[in-house]
Amino acid sequence: xxxxxxxxxxxxxxxxxxxxxxxxxxxxxxxxxxxxxxxxxxxxxxxxxxxxxxxxxxxxxxxxxxxxxxxxxxxxxxxxxxxxxxxxxxxxxxxxxxxxxxxxxxxxxxxxxxxxxxxxxxxxxxxxxxxxxxxxxxxxxxx
Amino acid sequence: xxxxxxxxxxxxxxxxxxxxxxxxxxxxxxxxxxxxxxxxxxxxxxxxxxxxxxxxxxxxxxxxxxxxxxxxxxxxxxxxxxxxxxxxxxxxxxxxxxxxxxxxxxxxxxxxxxxxxxxxxxxxxxxxxxxxxxxxxxxxxxx
Numbered sequence: 001x002x003x004x005x006x007x008x009x010x011x012x013x014x015x016x017x018x019x020x021x022x023x024x025x026x027x028x029x030x031x032x033x034x035x036x037x038x039x040x041x042x043x044x045x046x047x048x049x050x051x052x053x054x055x056x057x058x059x060x061x062x063x064x065x066x067x068x069x070x071x072x073x074x075x076x077x078x079x080x081x082x083x084x085x086x087x088x089x090x091x092x093x094x095x096x097x098x099x100x101x102x103x104x105x106x107x108x109x110x111x112x113x114x115x116x117x118x119x120x121x122x123x124x125x126x127x128x129x130x131x132x133x134x135x136x137x138x139x140x141x142x143x
Numbered sequence: 144x145x146x147x148x149x150x151x152x153x154x155x156x157x158x159x160x161x162x163x164x165x166x167x168x169x170x171x172x173x174x175x176x177x178x179x180x181x182x183x184x185x186x187x188x189x190x191x192x193x194x195x196x197x198x199x200x201x202x203x204x205x206x207x208x209x210x211x212x213x214x215x216x217x218x219x220x221x222x223x224x225x226x227x228x229x230x231x232x233x234x235x236x237x238x239x240x241x242x243x244x245x246x247x248x249x250x251x252x253x254x255x256x257x258x259x260x261x262x263x264x265x266x267x268x269x270x271x272x273x274x275x276x277x278x279x280x281x282x283x284x285x286x
Binding site: 056057061069079083084088100107110111113117 | 198199200201203204208211212216219220222223224226227231235236237238239240241242243246247249250253254256257260261263264267268270271
């Protein structure tokens with residue numbers, strides 16, 4: 001399926017409608033032009049990425065969000081949107097927010113465990129201090 | 144602005160196009176019928192909720208997602224979508240995923256602190272045990 005007329009500098013050799021379209025243009029059944037806003041982030045060999053964001057955010061919203069961001073931030077924005085869309089497809093009720101609430105619960109548990117452990121360290125230090133001060137030459141606190 | 148012809152059972156008395164539309168129908172400039180899928184979750188006095196999900200997910204996606212869920216799960220789905228949409232509006236690059244990654248970092252820090260504290264407890268217990276076994280009648284481990 002390779003186009004023999006390519007000028008030979010990889011992906012940049014894509015001509016109007018001549019090369020395989022990116023995953024977004026393929027799904028939207030439109031021609032994929034060289035300046036396609038989706039193409040750098042939705043390569044043809046990862047069709048599930050665009051399918052997910054299209055289903056959850058809609059192609060025009062994805063397009064708009066990409067256009068509103070400077071180019072150097074678009075890759076991260078696409079990654080986070082794909083992550084968010086996949087979470088919403090897996091869990092249509094809570095999506096990403098399910099993960100947030102489970103992480104927050106995990107933080108609560110860890111904070112409680114840390115408080116217990118730190119209190120135990122303090123208690124043992126007090127005990128140690130008090131024991132060493134109860135030696136014959138000590139001047140104990142009587143704790 | 145009250146409709147005198149209402150049968151007097153609160154919100155259920157809304158007639159075709161007679162009462163104020165829900166926030167979604169108002170923004171979409173359409174009539175708000177009694178069986179409106181948005182109305183229970185997007186009341187007229189909270190217009191920002193629908194504005195956010197509309198901007199990020201698109202009204203038709205919100206409609207579709209609501210239709211695909213049983214009624215008892217729709218309230219939670221709307222809350223999580225509003226949360227997610229607001230996060231994406233505040234942070235167009237990372238959205239909700241920014242919160243997830245910051246919570247995960249917090250978990251890493253807490254886990255490291257907990258490991259240090261628990262190791263300290265173990266160390267002090269060993270020390271305590273070893274000290275008590277070095278008393279005249281003890282049979283110490285020599286730790």
